[in-house]
Amino acid sequence: MLQTKLCNIKLKNPTILASGILGVTKESIGRIGKSGAGAVTLKSLCHEERLGNANPAMFSDDGAFLNAVGLPGQGIDSAVKEFQRLDNLSVPVIGSIYGYRIKQFGIVAKKMASLKPSMIEVDISCPHLDYGKPYYADTQLTAEVTKVVKKNAGRIPVSIKLSPNVYDIKEIAHAAEKAGADAITAINTATAMAIDVDARKPVLANKIGGLSGPALKPIALRCVYEIYETVKIPIIGTGGVTYGKDALEMIMAGSTCVGIGSGIYYRGIGIFKKVCDEMEAWMRKNKVKSLKEIRGCAHD
Amino acid sequence: MMEIGRVVQEARGIKSFFFKNYINCKPGQFVMVWLPGVDEKPMAVSYWKKNEFAFTSSAIGNFTKALNMLKKGDKVGIRGPYGNSFSLKQNACVVGGGVGMASVSALIDALKNPVVINGARSKEHLIYRKRYKNKNMIVTTDDGSYGRKGFTTAALDEVLLKNKTIRIVYVCGPEIMIKNVLEICNKHRIECEASLERYMSCGFGICGKCMINDRILCIDGPIFNSRQISKLSEFGKFARLKSGKKVTIKEYHSVNA
Numbered sequence: 001m002l003q004t005k006l007c008n009i010k011l012k013n014p015t016i017l018a019s020g021i022l023g024v025t026k027e028s029i030g031r032i033g034k035s036g037a038g039a040v041t042l043k044s045l046c047h048e049e050r051l052g053n054a055n056p057a058m059f060s061d062d063g064a065f066l067n068a069v070g071l072p073g074q075g076i077d078s079a080v081k082e083f084q085r086l087d088n089l090s091v092p093v094i095g096s097i098y099g100y101r102i103k104q105f106g107i108v109a110k111k112m113a114s115l116k117p118s119m120i121e122v123d124i125s126c127p128h129l130d131y132g133k134p135y136y137a138d139t140q141l142t143a144e145v146t147k148v149v150k151k152n153a154g155r156i157p158v159s160i161k162l163s164p165n166v167y168d169i170k171e172i173a174h175a176a177e178k179a180g181a182d183a184i185t186a187i188n189t190a191t192a193m194a195i196d197v198d199a200r201k202p203v204l205a206n207k208i209g210g211l212s213g214p215a216l217k218p219i220a221l222r223c224v225y226e227i228y229e230t231v232k233i234p235i236i237g238t239g240g241v242t243y244g245k246d247a248l249e250m251i252m253a254g255s256t257c258v259g260i261g262s263g264i265y266y267r268g269i270g271i272f273k274k275v276c277d278e279m280e281a282w283m284r285k286n287k288v289k290s291l292k293e294i295r296g297c298a299h300d
Numbered sequence: 301m302m303e304i305g306r307v308v309q310e311a312r313g314i315k316s317f318f319f320k321n322y323i324n325c326k327p328g329q330f331v332m333v334w335l336p337g338v339d340e341k342p343m344a345v346s347y348w349k350k351n352e353f354a355f356t357s358s359a360i361g362n363f364t365k366a367l368n369m370l371k372k373g374d375k376v377g378i379r380g381p382y383g384n385s386f387s388l389k390q391n392a393c394v395v396g397g398g399v400g401m402a403s404v405s406a407l408i409d410a411l412k413n414p415v416v417i418n419g420a421r422s423k424e425h426l427i428y429r430k431r432y433k434n435k436n437m438i439v440t441t442d443d444g445s446y447g448r449k450g451f452t453t454a455a456l457d458e459v460l461l462k463n464k465t466i467r468i469v470y471v472c473g474p475e476i477m478i479k480n481v482l483e484i485c486n487k488h489r490i491e492c493e494a495s496l497e498r499y500m501s502c503g504f505g506i507c508g509k510c511m512i513n514d515r516i517l518c519i520d521g522p523i524f525n526s527r528q529i530s531k532l533s534e535f536g537k538f539a540r541l542k543s544g545k546k547v548t549i550k551e552y553h554s555v556n557a
Contacts, residue, residue, distance in 0.1 A: 021506055024544045027514035043508065043544070051542045055340035056332075056377075058502040069507060074545035082546060198301035198375060199336040265506050 001280055004038065004291060006234055006257050007157035007182045009092050009118045011038035014291060015247065015272045018238050018261030019044055019096040019121060019161070020069065022269075026083055033091030036273030038257065042079075042086075044096040044123045045112070047104045049075040053128070054205035059194050065213030065262040066194050068128040068206035071098070076111045083115055092118035094159070097149070100132045105145050109152040120153050122146070125163030125188035127210040136163035136188075139175035146179035159183035159236060162223070164190045169223050170230040177231040185236040185259065186223045190216060212262040216240040221253050228254025228296055242266050244278020254296040301334075301375040310356060310427040311420070314399055315368050316346060318354040319378070325353060326385035327407035328495055328523045332503045334377030335370075339363040342500045342518070344472075345381060346402035348409070356402035356427065382503045383522050386493055389468045393417065393459055395452050395481055397473020401427050403495040403522075404472045408432065415459055415466065419452035419473070453480045460488040467491065475549055479536040482526055492526045498539055499552075511540060 002013035019041040022028045029040045052072025059066040074082070076097070086093040095117035099105040105122065112120055124135035124145055135141045142160065149158050160176040162169055164187045173184050189210025194203040202208075220239025227235055237250035238259025247258040263271045288294055305320040323331070325345050333355065334340040341363050343355035359368040370376065386407045393415040396404045401418055405428060408416055416437040420426040423446035426439065438455050439447030448455060452473065460466060471481045472495035485492035498510040498517045505519035513532045515521065529535050539552035547555075 022508035022511075022516070024508040024540075025511050025514075025546075028508060028511055028516075031514040049543045049545060055501055056334055058504075058506060060504075067507075069501070072509070072543050074541075074543050078545055196301065196336070196377065199334075199377065201336045203334075203377075205337075205339070262506065265504060268505075 001283060001289070002276055002291065004257060006039075006236070007119065009039070009157070011092060011257065013038040013272075013276045014251070014257040015275055016094065016236060016257050016259050017041055017272075018259035019094075019123065020067070021261040021264055026089070029089055029091065029093060032269060032272070033089065035269045036276060037091060037260075038272075039092040039094055039118065041094040041121055041259070042096050042117075043073060044071055044098050044126070045073045045076045045079050045108065046071070046098050046100070047076060047108050049073070049078065056203055056205055059203045059209070060213065060265060061194065063214035064192070064194075064211060065215075065265060066192055066204060066209040066211055067189070068204040068209030070206060071126055071129050076108045080111055080115060085115055087116035087118070094119040094121050096121045096123050096161075098123040098126070098131070102144050102148055106148040106152045109149040113153050113156050117156065119157045119159055119183070120149065121159045121161055121185055122149050123161050123188070125161050127163065127165060127189055127191040128206050128208060136172070137166045139171055142172050143175045143179035146176050146181050150180040157182035159185045161185040161188055162227075163188045164219050164223055164239075170226050173227040173231050177233050181233060183234045183236060183256075184227055184231060185238055186227055186255075187216075187220050187239050190219055212240065213266070214240045214242055217246055217249075221249055224250060224255045225253040225298065229299065241275065242271070244275045244282060247275050247279055248282060248294070251291055251295050252298040254299065256295070302378045304370060304372055304374050304376065305352070306372055307370070312424040313359045313368070314356060314425070314427055316354045316356045317367075317370070317376075318347065318352055320352055321378075322351050323348075323353050323378075323381055325381045325406070327388065327410045328385040328403065329381035329383045330503075330522065331355065331378050331380035332382065333367065334379070335363065335366055336377070338366045340377070342382075342503055344403040344406075344495070346405045348406045356399060356405075358399040380503065383518060384520070386470055386523055387468070391465050391467040393456065393463075393466050393469045395419070395456055395469060395471040395473065397452055397477045398425065399427065400473035400477075400495070404470055405431075407470055408435070415463065417452045417455045417459065419455070419477075422446070452477060453484055456481060457484050460484065460490060468493065471495070475536055482529060485526060493523055494529065495522045496524060496535070497522065499542055509540065509542065509544065
């Protein structure tokens with residue numbers, strides 16, 4: 001009922017662990033796979049080891065979840081040693097990568113490709129990392145990154161992860177598609193802040209962070225809806241998906257798959273199975289046999 | 301944020317910070333303590349009463365050094381409690397090594413007459429000596445400056461040989477000590493629960509920094525029993541740095557210290 005094809009990857013269901021949540025170790029991938037996710041995205045890796053930002057790096061307040069972890073990671077070389085390969089795990093794995101310079105995106109992509117992930121996702125949109133250049137906000141830069149990653153990824157499909165912190169997300173998505181992207185992941189977090197009234201200071205050590213959780217969903221839906229009208233490549237709709245209803249909304253807006261990240265904070269690792277069960281229950285009740293029937297149905 | 305009600309010097313460089321606030325806490329759980337502009341770290345709840353709780357901090361790194369400068373009336377951010385808790389079985393022996401005692405002290409208070417083994421490097425590093433003077437407590441110091449000379453493990457082995465009523469051992473301390481305690485428990489075929497430690501950031505199971513094998517220490521732990529630990533191949537051998545890089549326990553401690 002929920003089987004989904006994303007590029008050439010067959011998924012048992014459309015839920016995908018979003019990058020940045022848990023996916024740090026090989027064993028956590030296995031565990032999240034077992035818990036019901038259709039695919040798992042690794043935490044983003046770059047050409048070097050990074051400690052990330054100081055704590056507090058995460059904050060939650062009802063429907064708003066903020067983080068400024070600052071892309072900590074062991075670096076691609078160390079990860080290649082640890083993971084060895086990603087094509088023999090119980091669940092399809094998406095390798096998330098980034099760099100500071102265009103050339104580094106290419107180097108990291110090539111090393112990631114050697115692990116044979118099902119897909120490579122390119123994080124050009126972390127809101128609390130200074131990449132040096134605004135890859136997420138400039139059509140030319142987005143296209144350049146896409147091209148260099150495509151060139152180094154071989155046959156592995158490439159998805160570009162976009163930011164909502166732009167004037168027009170449609171033109172960025174269009175630039176990525178034109179440059180050869182096989183998919184779009186939309187969206188990364190929205191820049192945000194939390195202040196503690198007793199401390200009279202921002203809560204996050206980095207001051208500014210990225211908003212996720214239920215508060216992000218309406219923004220993500222709008223972005224997916226706009227991108228669907230602009231490009232033909234599949235979209236991984238990510239942002240605030242917590243319940244089956246949210247996932248259905250994403251698919252109606254036009255996404256092929258749905259990313260789930262901070263949802264784990266609200267519903268635990270079992271969230272993937274819960275969301276799938278809730279989607280199926282709605283589909284049975286409304287006599288919908290496959291997600292194809294409703295994909296993009298919110299459009300005129 | 302919460303106001304520090306009083307500060308108690310427990311040993312050299314080790315202080316307990318008391319708060320006149322209620323938190324819904326079980327023995328073994330921890331809170332995340334925030335010093336604005338410095339850092340945020342997990343601290344085990346070491347005293348827990350109806351309207352007061354405390355944690356005990358040893359000044360080692362930047363954060364704990366800054367924390368231990370604070371005085372009555374200063375405010376710190378507290379969120380939690382987080383993590384799982386000890387099983388609270390009676391006829392217990394509770395073993396604490398160094399400031400690891402702080403992770404088992406709320407448990408000691410919750411149990412009926414447990415045998416307590418409190419170990420430290422030397423007398424000046426020993427905590428809770430007066431707090432537990434009325435308990436059935438064996439004190440060990442590595443240098444023999446107080447109590448019995450030697451490690452907690454030797455004392456535990458002896459207790460388990462002599463006292464056949466003991467049904468469970470609870471432990472917190474350096475990982476090497478926990479490893480040895482588990483071996484002694486296995487030898488005596490006695491159940492054991494240990495409070496483990498890994499670098500932690502969010503405290504609620506999202507960031508993935510505190511993974512030990514496929515377990516998320518901050519929500520699946522910090523308390524694990526012997527059977528669970530036997531499945532953790534990284535236990536006693538490897539831990540992850542702040543970056544997520546897997547290194548030997550020795551390297552992990554040299555970086556985190």
